[in-house]
Amino acid sequence: MGWYLWMGLVTWALAAPQGVAQPAKLTRGPYLQLPTHRSMVVRWRTDRESKGYVRWGLSPESATNRASHKGILSEHVVQIDGLQPNTRYYYAVGTETNRWLGEPGPAFSFITSPAPGTVQPVRVWAVGDAGTATTNQVNVRKGFEAWHARQPADLWLMLGDNAYSTGTDRQYQRAVFDVYTDLLRRVPVWPTLGNHDAYSADSSTQSGVYYDIFSLPSRAQCGGLISGTEAYYSFDFANVHFVCLDSHDSDRSKGGAMAEWLRADLAGNSRDWIIAFFHHPPYTKGSHDSDKLSDSSGRLVEMRENILPILEAGGVDLVLTGHSHSYERSFLLNGHYGYSTNLAPSMVLDRGSGRIDHEGAYKKDAGNAAHQGAVYICAGSSGQVSGGKLNHPANWVSLNKLGSLLLDFDGLRLDVRFLGDRGQVRDYFTLLKKP
Ligand SMILES: [Fe+2]
Structure with a gap:
């Protein structure tokens, strides 16, 4: 830039009117x-x-x-x-x-949400460990968008590690707000806390970036039972009851506040479906190993041993997690709270694929009776894949593939699809409830 042009700009800037409020952007x-x-x-x-x-x-x-x-x-x-x-x-x-x-x-x-208890089709999108701010993350979003265009999602879930690598405000901007700008304007989002989010957040005080960004229902504003904290909460949508747990930074013990609240919350539920989501998977052989007590300071083992019995006693149907950067989906299971070597045949209620056009849908009775079976999904590949042995015997399928989850509820039928980064269906199964 020439000297005279530079001085001209400086002179213009100094002469510009001061104190005129600029509109907020x-x-x-x-x-x-x-x-x-x-x-x-x-x-x-x-x-x-x-x-x-x-x-x-x-x-x-x-x-x-x-x-x-x-x-x-x-x-x-x-x-x-x-x-x-x-x-x-x-x-x-x-x-x-x-x-x-x-x-x-x-x-x-x-x-707006339907009146509580209304039975109507409900579509839910879920991403796990998505927050890499890479083309992988964008492609997984694009893979979902073709489905969203045909039937929009009513709400979406973030299964933790929503913004790498330390969940700062700047990282949330890049990995959440810049990637999902259009979707966030139209579809309410429900997050759970991952270990990477927790570098910049604290559950005991409900403070830090994650808690600053999200408004979560500590007072059961959207249904369910008052938890008294934004770290874990429940809500209803149509005939579905959702439970978000904090597997990273809240007490995971059997007698802890989260466990006590969970028991009471599930006991009070009258919706047809119960979907739980949290970050640490109970059955994984991906980039994490649920057989290792040392993995993630025992969080995977603690959730499986302490929290799964409560969920299954409360009639849970589907449990969504992330943390391992892979897709791992179980059989219809009940009572598998030990290590993978302890998986007994009696714990696998249906050894089939759950595919309605293959070996048949997984079937349960309506009414959320205890221990009728649940499917567990680790879906932590919405932003990256990280491999692993991928051979946990509780899982019907394990894939080192990018993707996200699509849940379609229709009365007493639930169709689940794992969508790849080009929108292709990489896994699917159906849960049917008999009236
Ligand atoms: Fe994680």
């Missing part, structure tokens, strides 16, 4: 949290503090209702109330200067 989100049949929480970040507003309505043209938060903030959290169940709303977020950061339309819209 959107630097994160918006993203959706805590969905119910009456409300939705919208969150976003701006580059400077401002009053945050959401305008919303039943059509883009009628998005004129307003909600806001108290105070002047850069982390905006606005709860919209008074919504109708199972209804699409269009929204935009903005500042008090009446400047809207985006336009209401299909890209900025959400559907």
